[in-house]
Amino acid sequence: MFSFYKNLFPAAREYARQNGRPDIILASSVHPLTLVAGIKIARKFGVPCICEIRDLWPEAIFYFNKAKERSILGKTLTLGERWIYKNADALIFTKEGDTDYIKEKKWDKPQGGDIDLGKTHYINNGVDIDAFYKSINKKTLKDVDLDNGKFNVTYVGAIRPVNDVGNILDAAALLKDENDIQFLIYGDGIQKEMLEKKVADENLSNVKMKGHINKQFVPYILNKSSVNILNYSQTRYNWARGNSSNKLFEYMASGKPIISTVKMGYSIIDRYKCGLELENGSPEDLAKAILEIKDMPKENYQKLGQNAKDGAADFDFKVLTKKLIKVIEKTLDYRQGVP
Template structure:
């Protein structure tokens, strides 16, 4: 597994290398003025000598609403709506893959094609474009499919569906010129599948503290968002894998002895309506649901908060195969982190003294520890997390690593 960090330096006196084209496919990529992940945009805009075009869906993953208008650097393809994890969602994936393939073939010939999961149909479209246009193919693995579907009980191991998805996974692993992973555990799992370690590149999620400067003083922001007491904020997807029922359980458990605590859940997803119904049924007045916000508003939101909440369902894969955006956003913003995920995520938080790690169903215990620690201890955790992201997990560092990979593929 290649973990080199520096991009190759140019030789003094040599002419500048002409700009090369990177075609990046990511069904769920977003521009800064939309809610959701902006990893691909943040990495590629830092690349030197590369002109990048990102192809994404015209429908936002969180809100299911339309994405902002496309630009030369950000193309969108039409996808049908869906409202559940059923055949309509699979159709949405398939339509995106076909649209991305057609769009990619209409654009100028790329020097490298970069396709990001989670669903592997995007990878298949990327491989096809790379094969037709005779360009190197990079596969980014955000979630290990089909393992996560098995862990969540969506498909049965050994079933026809499992064998088909597993076959597609192996097909893409064998044909990718390089595989980018976001977690060390994913790299190990892929290597155990027979992929040479030299073709696996570790480029995890990251965040830059400089990108999280708020636009107003903290107290003004707290008034703007209506925050009071000790505000523990979750910002991200509201889906079955996110384990937000654990948050409702914790809120019910601490409601009486910690009345000053507020849980704020920001975002959207398929599970949100059911979560809101359950919170109302349980009369959880200490839980507040807010709509998803654009990425460029996140710094203000986090600055008004006392702690960042990272929570996932209790699945084996999450111990080794995830690299959550929100975790690094919290840390870069100087927030202490409360997470219910051990393994790699827990080691980052615990190893850098950046917050509290608890068992999946023990969030209430973590909340009590967070409150008992007091403001100064929470600030110290936040400073430690900010220092870690600045030194080890900043976007420029990850972009340099990606640039080295692309330079290597194009000679």
Template sequence: MRIAFLGLGIPNLYENSTMYTELMLEFHKDGHEVTLVGPAFEDDVKGLQTEKGVQVLRVPTLNLFQVGKFEKGISNLLLPYQYKKALKNSKIDLKFDLIFMPTPPITLFDLAVWFKKKYKSKIYLILRDIFPQNAVDLKMITQGGIIHRYFREKERKMYRLSDTIGCMSQGNIDYVRAHNPSVSKKKFHLLPNWDTPLPLSQENEIVERKNKMGLNGKFLVVFGGNIGLPQKMENIADLAKSCLEIENLLFLIVGDGYERDPFEDLVIANNLTNVKIMDYMEREEFFKLMEVADVGLISLSEDFTIPNIPSKAVIYHNAKKPILASVDTQTDLPQILEKSGSGVFARAGNTEELKSKLLYLYNNPEVRKTMGNSGYRYMYESLTVDKAYSRAQIALKNLNEKT
């Protein structure tokens, strides 16, 4: 089968990976011909390359990350046209059997539809962000406004024309079906976030690493990933402020994003000496940091009306760390944490409740160990790339049987 993946981030496959590229490499290993299409960032070689046996087409685009919402919107609207032009100029055989497309962004679906109409390609939608409702929740666009109506119609078209749709939780499936009742329920299947597990370090190596980092004796709560509106960083600042009296408690915030500067301002304004902000780390480096941590922190805005499952949970599980989650009332992450026994949660915006859950972990090392082991087991049972590949294959088999 000939497969194309249309995405937003294709790292050098010899140096790094994303969960999407890991899945595409599984297809390649199984004998499929794979082409990846993504933006060319400043350090990337532009055009067509072959990496780990797959074709990678990197396309010059406008700025897509850490820019204002207007510039980001224009950049995303232009993507399908830029990708289509680059694909045609590349001389690649464009008759693909299957197009993989994750959300975000929703705009690339126009290109996927072009493949479907011109080459009879099937479309496999990997649904992560539910847009435009997430933008409405975060007050980036107005409910019922012209922008919302435009993208809502695109969203309806996306579900209608996709041949199969992989959702990261049952809550995702239930939400999309409830708000799009005309879409056949047979299209939807579970496709939780996944990753390729990294090997655990020996205990003496972890202790030595923590000493070298000057963190010996510290109780470390680590947040890693995007620092943006969805993460509601104000809630993390409020938690840190409430914990200032705990001398050995340190919050490490690792990553970048549009809200990093405002968060840094909050830390300075409130003299949060128990917060340290660190630059984005590649996956393996961040994993080594997680191994010296005590707790992995998740934060979601209480304004969300859609269910989200942050992908950072997988690497927390991999490092055998319990999860402390500050979450909205719509996500089914709490049910997942409870069922897997891998963490605790509190309602986003309720600092007192969140602090209580943190202190529970702080005061109970055996609980932390048990939850960490449970999360590790849950990852191997449900969240590895081979499990994602198996789910995708079942979905494609069912799709072929229907056709």
């Protein structure tokens, strides 16, 4: 982290030597020091800096119990966070409700703070719609599990504690007698081996642990799905401010209903009426929701899928790029004194 931070400064100087001074700096939060570097480099060049906040650091660290908020480290990180928000010329949050965090901290100017909410913007992650649909036809897989005519309950993503994939397996255990339902789990992570053992020990023949999958095949897999699962731990993250998961938008683009085991604030699933969100996300609730989607009238099922597809269009990279251009233009105009 620190070496990356240090290396950004000579890299920026070399870029400017070869290409001239940039008009603007866009720093995206791989980690907080990237944002600090972006602001400092922008100052050296005398240009504005836009900071994109992908995750609320250090809140995410506190949720994962990597540090305590009231510890010296926690307070230092929080001070650094506020410094970033104050000194950035513009802020882009990838979750719609993240500006609520600034208000909760009372850092905004209406509450006596020093952060102008007028410079905050919302641009979520998204999906390249054209590339997604081309991949369905061009990047195909030969896999009997995708073509056996069963109702495919599909999860694609990391297999870590925050994703709580074991919850899906517990739901699968409850549906073992539903012979026309199968669970397809694609992904890798620190809990993969443990969950593979669970599948074997409990003889969950309706679960297929597919392991790592090349991203180019994800559109084809989701196209063969019947329902896609967004599965998260209820306690390991603050979902009140929304979701910026890339797979949400891939799920939507597939045109299949979505079940989320977390009821989120600023809910995209609820806004576009493209699936179900569960209050507590227990295996019992998840199993019930799967059966609800499976057994609903065909017309209702297709409506959910079409809503998902229509909603994905709002998060197409072309749409998001236009939003980013507007933020860049507004930030440059403000710096130049253009009203």
